[in-house]
Amino acid sequence: MSAKRPAARRPTMKDIARRAGVSESAVSFALNDRPGVSEVTRDRVRRVAEQLGWRPSTAARALSGEGAATVGFVLARPAHTLGVDSFFLQLVSGIQEVLARRHLGLLFQVAEDVEEECGVYRRWWAEHRVDGVLVVDPRTDDPRPDLLDGLGLPAVVIGGAPDERHPGLSTVWADDAGAMTALVDGLFARGHRRIAHIAGLPGLAHTERRIRALRAEAERRGLTEVQSVTTDYSDAEGAAVTRRVLEAPAPPTALVYDNDVMAVAGVAAAAGLGFSVPSDVSVVAWEDSALCRMVKPWLSALSRDSVEFGRTAATELTALLDGGPARTVRVPVPRLIERDSTGPARRA
Amino acid sequence: MSAKRPAARRPTMKDIARRAGVSESAVSFALNDRPGVSEVTRDRVRRVAEQLGWRPSTAARALSGEGAATVGFVLARPAHTLGVDSFFLQLVSGIQEVLARRHLGLLFQVAEDVEEECGVYRRWWAEHRVDGVLVVDPRTDDPRPDLLDGLGLPAVVIGGAPDERHPGLSTVWADDAGAMTALVDGLFARGHRRIAHIAGLPGLAHTERRIRALRAEAERRGLTEVQSVTTDYSDAEGAAVTRRVLEAPAPPTALVYDNDVMAVAGVAAAAGLGFSVPSDVSVVAWEDSALCRMVKPWLSALSRDSVEFGRTAATELTALLDGGPARTVRVPVPRLIERDSTGPARRA
DNA sequence: TGCGTGAGCTAAAGCGCTTGAGTGAAAAGA
DNA sequence: TCTTTTCACTCAAGCGCTTTAGCTCACGCA
CATH class of the missing domain: 3.40.50.2300 (Response regulator)
Known part of the structure; x- marks a missing residue:
């Protein structure tokens, strides 16, 4: 409770290795369910890790080629346009549900326009920040698929039409x-x-x-x-x-x-x-x-079920990250809920 | 445009070093405005970096102790409660504006409740994912300040009351x-x-x-x-x-x-x-x-100006990240906009 | 002439993790 | 009994960056 950070040190694999009396590599094997250690050792290492409250440093993981364990999402709308809106929060909430289960982070950014959005993608790619992105509000003449394809950044386009020109991108769309x-x-x-x-x-x-x-x-x-x-x-x-x-x-x-x-x-x-x-x-x-x-x-x-829409999109992206093929999936057609604002046409 | 990632390689400091004919360390000095290189070299390195479209890998940066260049934001509300709401998108949009300027990422997560939210903070901390967090919806009896204080994770509480018990946390509040x-x-x-x-x-x-x-x-x-x-x-x-x-x-x-x-x-x-x-x-x-x-x-x-509220909060957090002291800042009192739904009381 | 000095640069270690190339011992085969 | 294979594990390099220590050379000064 001091003013300046007590900054408890995060446990590392080295700590686990020492406590378990094995090498760091053994720890890595054990914790990643890779062959190379006995079940006994694996259990011991797991227990020690748990006990120490160890979690892999995403930075280190990312650096050794494992990806950033993060997915990007850019909302390209000027701030004042973000008025009363239920769709995006619901969508994001569905996305989260799927990502959280896999301990994937969601990097969120709002941009002014598509051009700025493209800049964000470039930066994210260069900074090694994300493993893939979710693209919303696709346009008829959209520079993003080309860009993402070029960068080799896995992506799922939400709400686009099936796009044969970019076989690397998945699409989730409603009819x-x-x-x-x-x-x-x-x-x-x-x-x-x-x-x-x-x-x-x-x-x-x-x-x-x-x-x-x-x-x-x-x-x-x-x-x-x-x-x-x-x-x-x-x-x-x-x-x-x-x-x-x-x-x-x-x-x-x-x-x-x-x-x-x-x-x-x-x-x-x-x-x-x-x-x-x-x-x-x-x-x-x-x-x-x-x-x-x-x-x-x-x-x-x-x-339509926006939360489910988000779940579907996120699921497709994780599939892509797992090395799966790009797919085009259609979500159910929106259903008309008849309430009181529709009736027969007035006679002329 | 092939199905499998063309995966253009990201340029690294090594590439810059080679092209500029200097050592990697010189590049680091040059690019971080640190003394140790001549202005001539600095300029040359900068130019090469620019030309190559280089951006520092956040992973590598984070690993060498520089922090993750990312800020966390958890929304602890069950998905179905996230109905029509303008406040959060506006808030986030204001936050973004400030963070983006400093190339800080925003890691966003929705959680079911405060307990799960605490779990997220722990994980983020252990995974080295964020340098600080923004806390919303503070409660009267809130476990989060204690937790964050204990982890030494810089944090700004949005909408809380001034909190003398946690001198390490900044607070942005409305009266x-x-x-x-x-x-x-x-x-x-x-x-x-x-x-x-x-x-x-x-x-x-x-x-x-x-x-x-x-x-x-x-x-x-x-x-x-x-x-x-x-x-x-x-x-x-x-x-x-x-x-x-x-x-x-x-x-x-x-x-x-x-x-x-x-x-x-x-x-x-x-x-x-x-x-x-x-x-x-x-x-x-x-x-x-x-x-x-x-x-x-x-x-x-x-x-009230929710976008500005977000800006203020983010500004406080960046100040904290820069090593500044925790502060308590009050945003302007909300103004009453009189429209047509208020009038004199009806005579009894 | 010799020596300290500082500017400008390089070498190398280290951050935490993965991974391919060993190593040594036990088990299996000849 | 000796070789081969397998298993469980260790070593060390490498990911891209920062940072400390050290090195070289020109310069100023006694």
Whole structure:
């Protein structure tokens, strides 16, 4: 309890070796389940290690070629954009669950943009800091896969589309296109013909996928009054765009929002214009969270298990670190949770 | 772009030494701004290093006693509790800003509870993984300061009260008591006599501080119908507690919520019971976010700059790592942003 | 001329761990 | 009985960096 560090010395393998009366190498063999020591010795060494509270120094491990036992995660969003968001904490929490079990650390960094993010990867690689990384928010024209491939840094892209151009990277993705198609299908069945999609950031892979899927579905059904508008995911833009589309001569009867925050803001904006939900206009949020049950009416939402998404991604990365092949795995299509914000289209 | 890692070799000091025609030690001196080399050589070495894209291996650095260049951050909350939350991402984002500038990494982990969190600290210490940690959610009876003090791990406690018992730890705190006093002051002035405080998790230091401050202020003014009820911060409990207190024979005329999520849920719950805000009951959220402007009426809220809070904490930690003394710094008292959810008390 | 001095550099050890190349003794085979 | 194999273990090098001690040479000074 002194002001200056008492700094208890960490036990090293040398300490164990001395106490167990064997050489350091024997200790290494014993502790790493490698052949070369008898079961008796192995047990003794293990006991001594336990007793001393020994843990391998990651630094030393890393230096002797074992990797840093750490995984990197960069969030490239300007600080002020990180508003109310449940997705990332949940995702990270799922990632953790898997990593912690293997005593892998998670190095976390927020960056301003993708360019800075690339710099972080380079630095991490050069500093020998991470064994692999998890990449989020993939873009349609994304420099990161090329970079990571070039550095030979194992990586899992979260939320990207299958990418044949980078066979070294794993991908974990949700079928946004399928979800969008099913969603439009449902809306169509209930009479909706004019649909507005308040999308997220342009350039994000999943934003583009949803937009394309919506357009394709509209064409297939011959719907002409279907549109997508991109935003920055903020409540402000969500509200603004909502007002804009609803003030048109023939306003949409259904609004699909790319996140919960905009959906909530949109409902308020609609109410402000005298539209009531769902009788005048139906609302669906892409992303379910407590938010959706905090407003009246409760919002119908596409729900996915973000924690599980994180677990899956982390599992793929560990597989990659173990020398496994890169894979592309699809997580379940988000399910539509019907609450009170969706109903039949109002008769024209 | 091959399937198996091309694994470009990282340049080491040896490479630089060879290219610059000097010894490794000279390179070390040159690159660390230590005396022992001429300016000419220093420049040459620097140029070669730059050209090779060299970065020191953190592993090697750590091993030769320089520390891991990494800071730890544990969030001890069960995964499902990590709902809609703006505070932590903002906090972390502020922390990052300061750390990144010094090329310090942030090792992030979520744990189930404080006990597991202590285990993480022990492991990090033994594995030589971090040079210091940031501790959040301090409790009234907290084992962490003792542990960290014992390990000699530099630490900054975020949101704790000044702690004379652990002179080795820095503390960054907000004056919750002062804020609460001012808040009650304002409510009192507008005629509120019956106040309910829907608090956060019991046992958290700031929860207790707020509760105590409220009680003290109530006693000072002779208010008898003032109460605090603890919750788990969730919208569900926020709503439930709101219903309970409003159904009392003499319901409160003002509700103070310890976070924005509960406040929003509380407004909805109040509406469900026929109470309108603010004419029947005033509502204040402790923590401002986009959420507060997503509901009608817009919520009055105590606002603080969480990003700046993070910056301050990280700055204190780096000071500690540089060998500076432990300090206790207070961040500005949260400001009340008056919106539409507060008004004069209804006449009895 | 000799000697101390300091600037500029090199050699080498050490941090904690892994690992391939030994070593010595017991067990197995001829 | 002697060789070969196997087993259990030790030695020593090496990972990339820091750091201490030491070495060399030019310079200043008596």
